[in-house]
Structures are given as structure tokens and as C-alpha cells.
Amino acid sequence: MEQHDAMPSLQLLLTIPQVAKALNLGRTKVYELIGKENLPVQRFGRAIRVSQEDLVRWLKERQARDDGGT
Known part of the structure; x- marks a missing residue:
């Protein structure tokens, strides 16, 4: 049977529960990070x-800020 090249499954956007799971946090904490710590979101x-x-960029910036002592 011939295999066809298929576009790899890309998930560009995460839901709040997926973000919570990725960060090992609760859903409420993720909403707090959005509101108080400017976690960037897309609204539809x-x-x-x-x-x-x-998310990755925000985490790196947050870590750099925390490592900088501010």
C-alpha cells in the first residue's frame, strides 16, 4: 500500500485547559496569568x-525578568 505524504498535525493554538496542563497549573491560575501577568491570548x-x-516566548521573558532580579 502506497503512503502519501501528509501535512503533520499542527496545533497552533491551545485551549485554557491545555495551557493549564502544559504548565501543571489549574484553570483559574491560567486566567489569573492572563489578567495579571499579560499571558498573551487570541480571542475568537x-x-x-x-x-x-x-506561550514559550512569554515563559522565556518571564524567566529572564525573574532571573534579572526585578
Whole structure:
């Protein structure tokens, strides 16, 4: 049987429960990070999603800020 090259499954945006699981935090804490610590989100009506790239960038910036002593 011939295999066809298929586009790899890419999940560009994460739901709040997926972000919570990735960070090993609760859903409420993720909403707190969005509101108080500017975790970047994309809104589609009432749906809130977090870009994987934005999440990684935000974590790196947060770590650099914390390592800098501020």
C-alpha cells in the first residue's frame, strides 16, 4: 500500500485547559496569568486560545525578568 505524504498535525493554538496542563497549573491560575501577568491570548468571540509560540516566548521573558532580579 502506497503512503502519501501528509501535512503533520499542527496545533497552533491551545485551549485554557491545555495551557493549564502544559504548565501543571489549574484553570483559574491560567486566567489569573492572563489578567495579571499579560499571558498573551487570541480571542475568537468567547473562545480564548493561547499560541504555543506566544506561550514559550512569554515563559522565556518571564524567566529572564525573574532571573534579572526585578
